[in-house]
Amino acid sequence: MPELPEVETVRKGLLHLVQDKRINEVIVRWPKIVEVPTIDEFCQNLIGERIETVQRRGKFLLFKLTHFDLISHLRMEGKYEYFPEEELSPIDKHTHVIFKFTDGSQLHYNDVRKFGRMVLVGKNQGFLYKGIQQLGPEPTREDFDLTKFITNLQKSTSLIKPLLLNQKVVVGLGNIYTDEALWTAKIHPQQPASTLTHRQITKLHQSIIEILAKAVNAGGTTVRSYKNALGEAGAFQMGLNVYGKMNEPCPRCETPIVKIKVGQRGTHFCPYCQKLRRKVS
CATH class of the missing domain: 1.10.8.50 (Helicase, Ruva Protein; domain 3)
Structure with missing residues (x-):
């Protein structure tokens, strides 16, 4: 399972790769990945959203979008793969969510064991998500009393x-x-x-x-x-x-x-x- 250092490294990589990109289409190939809302609402609500930044709380990733917060937990073996338009390849059988951007690039969520989860909530509501509210302090000198x-x-x-x-x-x-x-x-x-x-x-x-x-x-x-x-x-x-x-x-x-x-x-x-x-x- 990715632990905090791995998730933080993924966050930094995503920030480098997809910050300010605008979503053109979302394809969900394994419905159980998305907890809230329905698959149709999830895909429709994300169209036109810009990724403003990517944050982390514990092992949760939070994509801060124009009108929503997208919460992602990688669980056991979830990972993100980024493809520039010129490097697109056939879809891997373990790719369960595809984010297509307006510039032709794509971000794929890949999960061999299908344990990862995504939740779409309102703008700035990500840190109010129950699973995040229950978390203890971050392991830093500032937060870890x-x-x-x-x-x-x-x-x-x-x-x-x-x-x-x-x-x-x-x-x-x-x-x-x-x-x-x-x-x-x-x-x-x-x-x-x-x-x-x-x-x-x-x-x-x-x-x-x-x-x-x-x-x-x-x-x-x-x-x-x-x-x-x-x-x-x-x-x-x-x-x-x-x-x-x-x-x-x-x-x-x-x-x-x-x-x-x-x-x-x-x-x-x-x-x-x-x-x-x-x-x-």
């Missing part, structure tokens, strides 16, 4: 990894960056969140902010099919310490990295650096 983070963890009954995957605690973390942040903070993924000390939570808070910022700068992490809107793979996989590194030596202590299931998610960690402590003094 340490005191509130400490409170949320200490009152939780969850293990730390599933809790970090909850987008109400902090947005943008998925499997990759949760494993990386926990390794950096030397916290076992099965550690009960409520047992963490202020010092551990402070280190984890710092790790989340720094790792996601570095991943954004690197264009995200390429695992399987991820590419940004420019068709480029991310480069942060070169800086991963534990994710996808099973049986490889830990960069800190050289103990082999192990992989287990936590909350039904494959989880990588170092058994020496990240010891499980039921009681933390």
Whole structure:
């Protein structure tokens, strides 16, 4: 699943490619992609709309249009592909929504697993969408309040990894960056969140902010099919310490990295650096 750095990189790519373009026609080939409104209304309302900008909240993309906000969530494997008029190619079988622009270029939404969703709402109503309103803070020093983070963890009954995957605690973390942040903070993924000390939570808070910022700068992490809107793979996989590194030596202590299931998610960690402590003094 694209995580925050990948979605932010897609946003930047889309902004570079489609800002100020005007929509001439929309074709929806898989109706379930569109949640609201009806397919006919969705396609009709978008005709003549200009893409003013592209914003992001958590893992949601928001296309700010002349009269509407188009909300897009990539889910597991959704991606956008841009084609200048002179480079148009046959429609891929996994292309489910096609935006045709007045200059002849096209933007295709491609999704192998068909899990992605789009919602069209009124102008400047995107951030009022229920799924967006329920999101926690962005993982930045300005938005991600340490005191509130400490409170949320200490009152939780969850293990730390599933809790970090909850987008109400902090947005943008998925499997990759949760494993990386926990390794950096030397916290076992099965550690009960409520047992963490202020010092551990402070280190984890710092790790989340720094790792996601570095991943954004690197264009995200390429695992399987991820590419940004420019068709480029991310480069942060070169800086991963534990994710996808099973049986490889830990960069800190050289103990082999192990992989287990936590909350039904494959989880990588170092058994020496990240010891499980039921009681933390």
